[in-house]
Amino acid sequence: MDRRDFLVLASAASLLAGPAASQSALPVRTRAIARSGERIPVVGMGTWMTFNVLANDAEALAVRGRVLERFFAGGGSLIDSSPMYGSAEGVLGQLLPEVPGAQALFSATKVWTPLGLYGPTQMERSLALWGLQRCDLMQIHNLLNWEAHIKTLRQWQAEGRARHIGVTTSHGNKHDTLREVLASETLDTLQITYNPADRRAEPLMQQAADRGMAVILNRPFDGGRLLDRLQGEPLPASLAADLGCTAWAPLVLKWELAHPAVTCVIPATTNPEHMSENLQALRGPLPDRRQWELLSSLFERIAS
Helix, strand or coil: CCHHHHCCHHHHHHHHHHHHHHHCCCCCCEEECCCCCCEEECECEECCCCCCCCCCCHHHHHHHHHHHHHHHHCCCCEEECCHHHCCHHHHHHHHHHHCCCHHHCEEEEEECCCCHHHHHHHHHHHHHHHCCCCEEEEEEHHHCCHHHHHHHHHHHHHHCCEEEEEEECCCCCCHHHHHHHHHHCCCCEEEEECECCECCCHHHHHHHHHCCCEEEEECCCCCCHHHHHHCCCCCCHHHHHHCCCCCHHHHHHHHHHCCCCCCEECCCCCCHHHHHHHHHHHCCCCCCHHHHHHHHHHHHHHHC
């Protein structure tokens, strides 16, 4: 990286405000779920931990409402949740009817129980909590009892209650099992952990893409640890300006979206300003090969 990129802190705001502002007029980048052809914006939203708040906590709910407003106003669509995420599904169901633009919602949730017979009941409860008649994507959370749940998901898809079906894993878990599932099952989506600090999923991402599956990335900031490490690093201003980014978060997301197998990333946040930063990755150019390699070298140095 040219040393001049790191000597612009005093004027970074003025250098970046123009490109960032111009990005907002650009179209939202979307990618297709190959099996259906439906296109979704490439930046979605996760809800693990961030939306697990009490239903009567007015202050916490107001903040989450502002996060949702920024999300939809900025062009977002896919929101991912799970019964594992405490009150998150219910909080979404409580807030979404009041959020402008929420009709753009692409709902993604999961079945998460070791009991195959309980799967349909849990899925019904998820729909009720969200306030939906059907979901856009139903996934098997962390492959838990996937052999039983896959039958339920296929039945729901045939009935139109789940428009797409898929599997998930996180934290680098169950990759051997996942490899077998991808080879043997025809699914619409794979959700998996991938970020500059954890690239173990790359072979599985490519396997899924080769099988015609959309790939959704969870933990794109390594659970926040990567951004914590980047916080003390000067933003590479000229590169960030070229990519329409004013912060590290969208640079990380654009690095991930430059991978040809990736369909969508789902960062989570409780901060409306951070949501706006994340959504910068929805518009403007992605890193070319030279820019991607520069970012890769920088991330490797910081993440190691």
